[in-house]
Amino acid sequence: MTIMDVAERAGVSKTTVSRVLNRRGSLSEKTIKKVEDAMRELGYYPNEHARALSGVNTKVIGVVISAFNNPFHSELLQQIHKVVRQCDYSIMIAAASDISEEKHRERTIGAVEYLLSKQVNGIIFMNHVEPEVFEEVLKKCQSTPIVTVLSILSSNAPAVFSDDRQGGILAAKHLRAKGCKKVVHVSGALSGFPYRYVDERSYSFIQECEKYGISVRNYEYSGLKMDIDKMQSLIGRIVSENLDMDGIFLSNDIFAAQCVTYAHSLGYKIPDDIKIIGYDGTYIGTLIDPPLSTIQQDFRGLAEAAVKTVLDRIDGKETGMKVMLPVKLIERKTT
Amino acid sequence: MTIMDVAERAGVSKTTVSRVLNRRGSLSEKTIKKVEDAMRELGYYPNEHARALSGVNTKVIGVVISAFNNPFHSELLQQIHKVVRQCDYSIMIAAASDISEEKHRERTIGAVEYLLSKQVNGIIFMNHVEPEVFEEVLKKCQSTPIVTVLSILSSNAPAVFSDDRQGGILAAKHLRAKGCKKVVHVSGALSGFPYRYVDERSYSFIQECEKYGISVRNYEYSGLKMDIDKMQSLIGRIVSENLDMDGIFLSNDIFAAQCVTYAHSLGYKIPDDIKIIGYDGTYIGTLIDPPLSTIQQDFRGLAEAAVKTVLDRIDGKETGMKVMLPVKLIERKTT
DNA sequence: GTGAAAGCGCTAACAT
DNA sequence: ATGTTAGCGCTTTCAC
Numbered sequence: 001m002t003i004m005d006v007a008e009r010a011g012v013s014k015t016t017v018s019r020v021l022n023r024r025g026s027l028s029e030k031t032i033k034k035v036e037d038a039m040r041e042l043g044y045y046p047n048e049h050a051r052a053l054s055g056v057n058t059k060v061i062g063v064v065i066s067a068f069n070n071p072f073h074s075e076l077l078q079q080i081h082k083v084v085r086q087c088d089y090s091i092m093i094a095a096a097s098d099i100s101e102e103k104h105r106e107r108t109i110g111a112v113e114y115l116l117s118k119q120v121n122g123i124i125f126m127n128h129v130e131p132e133v134f135e136e137v138l139k140k141c142q143s144t145p146i147v148t149v150l151s152i153l154s155s156n157a158p159a160v161f162s163d164d165r166q167g168g169i170l171a172a173k174h175l176r177a178k179g180c181k182k183v184v185h186v187s188g189a190l191s192g193f194p195y196r197y198v199d200e201r202s203y204s205f206i207q208e209c210e211k212y213g214i215s216v217r218n219y220e221y222s223g224l225k226m227d228i229d230k231m232q233s234l235i236g237r238i239v240s241e242n243l244d245m246d247g248i249f250l251s252n253d254i255f256a257a258q259c260v261t262y263a264h265s266l267g268y269k270i271p272d273d274i275k276i277i278g279y280d281g282t283y284i285g286t287l288i289d290p291p292l293s294t295i296q297q298d299f300r301g302l303a304e305a306a307v308k309t310v311l312d313r314i315d316g317k318e319t320g321m322k323v324m325l326p327v328k329l330i331e332r333k334t335t
Numbered sequence: 336m337t338i339m340d341v342a343e344r345a346g347v348s349k350t351t352v353s354r355v356l357n358r359r360g361s362l363s364e365k366t367i368k369k370v371e372d373a374m375r376e377l378g379y380y381p382n383e384h385a386r387a388l389s390g391v392n393t394k395v396i397g398v399v400i401s402a403f404n405n406p407f408h409s410e411l412l413q414q415i416h417k418v419v420r421q422c423d424y425s426i427m428i429a430a431a432s433d434i435s436e437e438k439h440r441e442r443t444i445g446a447v448e449y450l451l452s453k454q455v456n457g458i459i460f461m462n463h464v465e466p467e468v469f470e471e472v473l474k475k476c477q478s479t480p481i482v483t484v485l486s487i488l489s490s491n492a493p494a495v496f497s498d499d500r501q502g503g504i505l506a507a508k509h510l511r512a513k514g515c516k517k518v519v520h521v522s523g524a525l526s527g528f529p530y531r532y533v534d535e536r537s538y539s540f541i542q543e544c545e546k547y548g549i550s551v552r553n554y555e556y557s558g559l560k561m562d563i564d565k566m567q568s569l570i571g572r573i574v575s576e577n578l579d580m581d582g583i584f585l586s587n588d589i590f591a592a593q594c595v596t597y598a599h600s601l602g603y604k605i606p607d608d609i610k611i612i613g614y615d616g617t618y619i620g621t622l623i624d625p626p627l628s629t630i631q632q633d634f635r636g637l638a639e640a641a642v643k644t645v646l647d648r649i650d651g652k653e654t655g656m657k658v659m660l661p662v663k664l665i666e667r668k669t670t
Numbered sequence: 671g672t673g674a675a676a677g678c679g680c681t682a683a684c685a686t
Numbered sequence: 687a688t689g690t691t692a693g694c695g696c697t698t699t700c701a702c
Contacts (some may be wrong), residue, residue: 001478002679013689014514018681025422026687041478048452050679053694069618076659078403081430091448093428095416114425142378143336228618241576254622261624283404283563286588288623289596338694348673353697359672385695386680674701685690 002045010038021046059089061310062115062123064099064108071282072252073126076150076335079303080124087311092120099128100222112137116144120308124158126150145313149306150297153322158313160305167295167327168204171249171277174293175214178275178335180247182215184238187253188261188279201279201295205249217242217246221255231255235262246274247335253278257288260334275335292334301325336379345373358379358519387454394424397450398647399443403432406617407587408461411485412636415459422646427455434463434557447472451479457645460492461485462597480648484641485632490659493648495640495658501631502662503539506584506612509628510549513610513670515582517550519573521594523586536614536630540584552577556590566590570597581609582670592601592623596667610670616662625668636660 003021007014012031019025020035038044052058058090061084065073077093084091094111097104108129115123122145125137134154138146148159170248175183187202202218219238221231235258238248250256256278260270268274270290278285281296312319342349347366354360355370387393390543396419400408412428419426427445432439439580443464457480462474469489473481483494510518522537537553544551554573556566566647570593573583574649591613595605603609605625613620623646640658647654 004679014680015682015690016688019688022681024682028687031687039550043475045448045452045475047388047454047679049384049454050694051386051681053382053388053696054679054681055694056681068409068416069406071406074403074409081403091428093426113380119382119384140378140380174363183444228621251581254618257622261622261626283589284622286563287592287596287619291596339695349696350673350675350698351671355671356696359697363671366671382695385678386697388677388680389695389697397701672702674697674699676697677694680694681692683692684688686688 001042003044003046006035006038006042006044009042010034029186032135032238048331057121058119060092060118060120061089061307061314062092062094062118062120062141064094064111064115064123064125064127066096066097066127068095071254071284072280075282075299076126076303079299080149080307083300083303083307087307089311090122092118096127096129099130104129107138108133112140116140120144121314122146124306124310145310147306147309147313149302155321158319158321158323160302160309160325162297162302162327163324164201164327165204167279167297168201168206169208170295170327170329171201171279172205172208172212172214174245174329174331174335175249175275175276176209176212178247178271180214180275182242182245183209183249184217184219184242184245186219186221186234186238186248186250186255188221188255201251206262217245221251228258231258232262235259237267239263248276249279250276251279253280253282253284253292253294256292256294256334257284260288260290260292271335272331277335283328285332287331293332293335294330295327296330297327298325336377338379338381339375341370341373341379344377345369347414371653389606391629392456393454394453395427395453395563396424396642396649397429397453397455398429399429399431399446399458399460400460401431401449401462403430406619407615410617410634411638414634415484418638418642422642424456424646428622429454434465439464440468443468444471444475445504448474451475455479456649459484459641459645464645480645482641482644482648484514484637490656491666493644493654493656493658494524495644495660497632497637497662499536499662500539502527502614502632503536503541503584504543505630505662505664506536506614507540507543507547507549509664509666509670510582510584510610511547513582513606515549515610517577517580518544518582518584519552519554519577519580521554521556521569521583521585521590523556523590536586552580556586563593566593567597569588570594574598574601583609583611584614585611586614588599588615588617588619588627588629591627591629591669592619595623595625595627606668606670612670616665620665620667628667629665632662633660 003014003017009015014176017035081091094114096111097107126149148157153159206216260276278292278294281294285292285294307321338349338352342352352370355367416426429449431446432442459482461484483492488494541551595611613627613629616629620629621626643655
């Protein structure tokens with residue numbers, strides 16, 4: 001079923017069909033009708049590969065993601081999708097893998113090559129990887145604009161991210177204001193790496209606590225994978241090792257929700273005995289009881305900035321290398 | 336950057352480059368090396384559009400989805416993605432829109448046309464639409480296998496779905512076993528439509544309750560959109576209108592989680608005063624306190640069956656039209 | 671073992 | 687207003 005079949009049926013040349021398809025050039029009313037009828041009767045739709053190959057910009061931007069079932073990623077993905085659509089582009093998703101998984105390097109490179117071979121106009125990269133791996137990615141993207149969101153911060157690539165330093169400080173100040181003296185921090189993926197991403201929120205939190213003489217102990221959870229069991233066992237360990245703590249700051253809402261629930265089941269009164277604050281501001285926080293206090297990221301803003309950045313670069317415009325968006329404290333009932 | 340550039344640099348013809356690219360025909364060791372070096376030096380990667388156009392099967396299966404940030408959909412998507420990858424295919428996602436949104440018909444048809452024009456080999460359709468709209472979709476997919484998962488059940492299309500009838504019965508029996516006499520049911524999207532999907536779980540639940548003389552009142556929530564506020568206000572209304580109820584069966588876990596939290600905040604003791612049971616079996620249920628009793632769908636099984644069905648049909652094999660997977664009761668602490 | 675040439679479905683000059 | 691023709695980047699006979 002090609003443009004030729006339509007042309008024959010309509011009794012015109014394929015050029016004419018192409019013209020009505022793209023509403024280009026001048027066509028007579030009756031030709032348009034003949035062609036459109038033929039298309040409808042044949043159930044014709046154009047072959048994108050052929051269009052792309054013959055030079056049409058198919059306007060797609062690729063998104064590299066690690067997992068779909070992480071509310072944090074899926075929320076951002078949802079927003080990116082909306083914004084991209086509004087800009088008359090479509091997205092093509094390539095799922096790589098979590099940094100904690102096997103072969104994540106190969107998967108990541110593979111995802112990027114996949115998008116590149118599909119000739120995407122630009123890439124939004126929201127996967128967490130080691131700096132070396134990201135360098136490789138960058139090398140592959142010589143002529144394809146790429147922007148990083150919520151992942152690593154490299155000096156060579158445009159990035160859009162939340163002001164996590166501020167986030168850490170906000171969390172610390174808040175816990176302090178609520179009277180905490182001995183807190184625990186659970187840092188998320190990558191905190192062992194010399195990245196700015198999670199580091200900033202952890203470091204600034206710890207620093208801020210120390211500044212006020214609040215004792216803080218740090219635990220690490222590697223990977224962003226939604227491994228509920230793994231999270232729970234870590235929480236169990238933390239609680240048993242820190243029976244006298246009066247506050248916890250966790251690097252994401254799911255983790256925090258688990259923590260609230262677990263502490264609750266152990267008989268802790270929240271927030272009286274222990275204050276808990278999360279990070280991200282996904283809907284997860286409103287699902288639990290008491291509802292979670294958290295640091296909210298501006299997903300919509302991140303999506304808009306990321307899309308704007310790639311699109312601008314696709315258009316050859318210069319853009320700033322880094323866009324930092326403010327986060328805000330959402331005080332609910334766990335603090 | 337084309338195959339020609341590589342050919343020139345390697346001092347061979349483009350045919351040869353193509354051969355090493357696809358490891359086809361006989362090549363001498365040194366030619367392979369020359370070509371691969373050239374590729375590496377040039378940072379070459381093949382153009383998928385050209386490959387596809389020249390007849391190579393790019394092995395992609397399209398997925399029509401309504402939203403990313405719904406744990407139910409994202410979980411299934413995640414599983415589908417995994418299974419598809421294992422089969423050496425990749426997925427292409429087209430986000431349509433929720434049935435409750437504006438222009439969902441256009442969006443849905445558009446999503447399908449999008450995938451079709453990208454020449455996907457098959458389609459997994461997990462969006463909720465009216466039967467007429469689905470008929471249109473089917474018409475478009477004349478020569479592209481399509482399978483429906485967790486969405487509407489049409490006699491003309493292969494479908495993979497959970498045994499929701501059994502789910503409804505399980506929920507009713509469970510509530511009854513726990514001593515409920517007066518229950519409320521919140522049915523999800525589409526229950527107003529004459530579909531089997533949500534209907535089955537609602538109807539069988541109601542029927543089963545009535546069989547045992549349990550009073551049951553039904554509320555409807557239209558759309559699958561993650562509209563937390565809307566959900567909360569419905570829950571508020573339900574609770575205020577049914578102060579004497581002793582059980583609630585909600586059509587998804589998020590809704591149920593909201594309900595647990597809300598009832599809790601009103602001072603209800605769960606499960607003593609009121610038993611709550613959800614549906615789906617997403618991780619959401621484990622996040623709240625007390626953890627949610629729910630009817631679990633077999634996401635992995637659904638994904639496997641769906642993928643197997645499209646792939647078989649792509650290969651021209653006959654497949655059963657309907658695959659129904661069992662659900663199971665997960666008893667946790669809200670009942 | 672390697673190359674030349676045709677063709678996949680479409681668009682875009684360039685005619686007429 | 688409409689048709690002819692030459693590619694787009696790749697794969698694939700068919701030659702040598």
